[in-house]
Amino acid sequence: MAKRVLVVEDNELNLKLFCDLLRAHGFVTDPVRDGREAVGRARDFSPDLIITDIQLPHMTGLELIGALRGDQRLRHIPIMAVTAYSGRGDEDRVRAAGADAYVTKPISVMRFVAEVRALLPGDADAESTAAD
Ligand code: MN
Numbered sequence: 001m002a003k004r005v006l007v008v009e010d011n012e013l014n015l016k017l018f019c020d021l022l023r024a025h026g027f028v029t030d031p032v033r034d035g036r037e038a039v040g041r042a043r044d045f046s047p048d049l050i051i052t053d054i055q056l057p058h059m060t061g062l063e064l065i066g067a068l069r070g071d072q073r074l075r076h077i078p079i080m081a082v083t084a085y086s087g088r089g090d091e092d093r094v095r096a097a098g099a100d101a102y103v104t105k106p107i108s109v110m111r112f113v114a115e116v117r118a119l120l121p122g123d124a125d126a127e128s129t130a131a132d
Helices: 012-024 035-045 061-069 088-097 109-119 124-128
Strands: 004-008 028-032 049-053 079-083 101-104
Touching (some): 004 012, 012 028, 028 035, 035 049, 035 061, 049 061, 061 079, 061 088, 079 109, 088 101, 101 109
Parallel strands (some): 004 028, 049 079, 079 101
């Protein structure tokens, strides 16, 4: 069963890059461009992982992480933050808000995929190595 990833990112190029990368690794993706829509979309899509940009219009990624962590039905879903911030204090704030992983932009493709896999043990790619 393919794992599902909700991707919240307002930059179209990054949104396409993340979704293309995830689909190439066997994940099902749902793209969201506005943080205000993310909680509702997460309820509908039931993702196994939520990836969110931090610099979003209308609602920051930090606010979104707080909203997800405050939602009884969504609080258990792992969150990976992707941000252009690079300072240690920024990572601390993102993790303190409730993110399980933190990746800086511009992303390293290998790091991005490795972090996703670490949060989704038994992901879709594992099917190719499992005995039928
Ligand atoms: Mn952004």
